Amino acid sequence: MERNELIASLKATAVEMRKTALTMIHAAQSGHPGGSLSAADIMTALYFSEMNVRPEEPKWADRDRFVLSKGHVCPIQYSALSLRGFIPSECVFTLRKHGSILQGHPDMKCCSGIDISTGSLGQGFSCAVGMALAGKRDGKGYKTYCLVGDGECNEGQIWEAAQTASKYRLDGLTVIVDNNNLQNDGSCDDIMPTGDLGAKFAAFGFDVFPCDGHDMGDLLAAFDGVRASRGNGKPKCVVAKTVKGRGVSFMENVAGWHGMAPNDEQYRQAIAEIEGGLK
Secondary structure, three states, X not given: OOHHHHHHHHHHHHHHHHHHHHHHHHHHOOOOHHHHHHOHHHHHHHHHHHOOOOOXXXXXXXXOEEEEXXXXXXXXXXXXXXXHOOOOHHHHHHOOOOOOOOOOOOOOOOXXXXXXXXXXXXXXXXXXXXXXXXXXHOOOOOOEEEEEEOHHHHOHHHHHHHHHHHHOXXXXXXXXXXXXXXXXXXXXXXXXXXXXXXXXXXXXXXXXXXXXXXXXHHHHHHHHHHHHHOOXXXXXXXXXXXXXXXXXXOOOOOHHHHOOOOOHHHHHHHHHHHHHHOO
């Protein structure tokens, strides 16, 4: 597939990703739409272009690993797993229900395609570092990707993991920062300023690739840079500038939509805006 065709295909998939995530949150009347929407393009690029995975063989030993460290935005990962063929599409309507494979945070014991259970912020990145270290020591060629939030970078464990990744020269590890500048209680600048996250990860020994997290071409170029720099012993960081609630006018840049489900009218408007504005 040519580059322009790939970008067009991924953009169309990202629309479906957003619609699916909002549908499951609306059906559950519970969940986290803001961060799910900000991460939609990143997750689309990972699951439908970058990562080497086999939906028919989810525990394939040589698969690339993915850790959703900001586990509360699992609706967007579940959307990817559904559209990629890991889980049945009808599961979308069971989010957060008793006995469902789609729990409120990713559960590796319940849902196919989840490499590690996450939810407590900061801990997922440590798990990803461990996966990357195991792969290096075992001589495996798989790559490890981890999505963290900028608010999550308030956690000291993020930086302990970053030090470890640098010490052990884990150049098969890529952390992606969903840099939307909002967290549960307000802006990152007001709650606990994160500063220049790219500069911070660089100071910890990472190769850093900034990009527009909603421009599919720019995202792919960042991952091209990641691939081209492997072999130099430095872990990688993609700092993706995003908008919380991206694609839905009344959700964009509104901290209140961090963890609130839309009502029926809001859901219909959101789906119409996503279909009409992000093609």
